[in-house]
Amino acid sequence: MTDIATQPEQSEKALFDYFKGSISDEIGYMREQKAAGRGIVGFYCEFTPRDLILAAGAMPICLCGTNKNTISHAETLLPANLCPMIKASFGYAVTGGCPLLNDSDLLVAETTCDGKKKMYEVLSRDHKMHVLELTQKPQQEVAFKHWLAEVEELKQTLEQTFDTTITEQKLRDAIKAMNAERRQILAIQQLGKHKPAIVSGLEIAQTRYRVAGFERHHKQMESFLSMAQRRLDEGYQAAPTNAPRILLTGCPTGQGTEKLIEIIEECGGLVVVQEACSGIKGVYEMVSEQGDPLEAIARKHFNIPCSCMTPNSKRETLLATLASEYQADAVIDLVWQACHTYNVESVLIHDFVRDELGLQYMKVETDYSDSDREQLKVRVQTLLELLQ
Numbered sequence: 001m002t003d004i005a006t007q008p009e010q011s012e013k014a015l016f017d018y019f020k021g022s023i024s025d026e027i028g029y030m031r032e033q034k035a036a037g038r039g040i041v042g043f044y045c046e047f048t049p050r051d052l053i054l055a056a057g058a059m060p061i062c063l064c065g066t067n068k069n070t071i072s073h074a075e076t077l078l079p080a081n082l083c084p085m086i087k088a089s090f091g092y093a094v095t096g097g098c099p100l101l102n103d104s105d106l107l108v109a110e111t112t113c114d115g116k117k118k119m120y121e122v123l124s125r126d127h128k129m130h131v132l133e134l135t136q137k138p139q140q141e142v143a144f145k146h147w148l149a150e151v152e153e154l155k156q157t158l159e160q161t162f163d164t165t166i167t168e169q170k171l172r173d174a175i176k177a178m179n180a181e182r183r184q185i186l187a188i189q190q191l192g193k194h195k196p197a198i199v200s201g202l203e204i205a206q207t208r209y210r211v212a213g214f215e216r217h218h219k220q221m222e223s224f225l226s227m228a229q230r231r232l233d234e235g236y237q238a239a240p241t242n243a244p245r246i247l248l249t250g251c252p253t254g255q256g257t258e259k260l261i262e263i264i265e266e267c268g269g270l271v272v273v274q275e276a277c278s279g280i281k282g283v284y285e286m287v288s289e290q291g292d293p294l295e296a297i298a299r300k301h302f303n304i305p306c307s308c309m310t311p312n313s314k315r316e317t318l319l320a321t322l323a324s325e326y327q328a329d330a331v332i333d334l335v336w337q338a339c340h341t342y343n344v345e346s347v348l349i350h351d352f353v354r355d356e357l358g359l360q361y362m363k364v365e366t367d368y369s370d371s372d373r374e375q376l377k378v379r380v381q382t383l384l385e386l387l388q
Contacts, residue, residue: 066254201271
């Protein structure tokens with residue numbers, strides 16, 4: 001990774017145009033790599049260890065699942081009362097509209113929820129699939145041992161699929177590469193700490209990527225950090241100093257499903273950090289570069305405080321840390337409809353935020369459609385008025 005100071009200056013418009021259209025670059029890069037003989041591994045969840053896939057010489061790609069237009073196609077086979085993320089993901093398989101999925105040599109799935117688990121069974125009729133069984137008691141060492149065995153089994157599948165041997169040195173090299181990428185993403189997330197703000201929550205959300213290890217995207221993220229530094233030097237403010245600072249928690253968002261971030265910021269608030277897999281959750285902890293590398297990879301991913309874990313006290317710990325570090329004024333909890341684990345856990349998060357953090361809390365249960373946008377706007381405006 002090059003020094004930020006050596007990057008050629010790029011206009012903000014050109015930079016954000018890149019992020020908005022980066023899927024085209026990623027598809028082009030993926031096709032180049034596949035034509036050169038490199039394996040492609042698609043996945044859907046932050047629990048998937050990208051490090052291990054890189055160590056196999058393959059390309060890890062987070063697959064599409066945020067397009068509301070694919071949902072109706074999924075509902076021809078799946079129940080309508082399923083979370084929009086599952087339906088949107090499956091809709092791409094029905095329509096064949098995701099080249100990243102179509103060109104994947106192997107899909108890596110996980111058992112984070114029953115809906116996804118069963119959807120993967122349907123998907124496996126047409127795609128080679130490896131399912132990681134995620135144990136869900138993070139405080140129990142025996143649960144971790146089982147998860148480690150699952151990661152070891154994935155290693156064997158990758159070796160067989162791509163006719164390679166994943167050595168300890170390959171694992172260590174992949175961990176270093178992924179940690180560098182995680183630190184870069186974390187640095188962007190940490191821009192939200194500035195007060196007054198130099199970037200908006202929506203701008204930070206634009207920098208998401210799908211293809212791990214894609215050097216062009218690394219350079220664009222460096223340009224984003226460089227842009228933020230210029231803004232800071234010039235005294236730029238992305239929002240008024242007194243704009244309410246929102247910690248967004250809960251279900252992940254993605255390109256096309258950012259309506260709640262848009263609404264919060266259109267109403268005069270500022271999303272300073274997302275405690276979600278699409279935000280800081282997956283990069284807050286690095287993989288240890290000491291000790292057994294496979295165990296280190298498994299440990300980092302096992303520590304992700306997803307609502308599928310029980311009890312999920314690490315989420316409360318992370319929320320307390322982020323609320324303090326980012327000077328949050330309130331917590332908004334995003335729940336996609338029919339996401340039962342996040343929906344039920346919101347009872348605990350509500351009490352924790354109100355009683356332990358002493359902050360305002362609002363739960364938003366919605367889907368990918370825009371039909372409730374005006375209703376949500378009224379609710380968010382009411383919350384923001386309470387904070388001012």
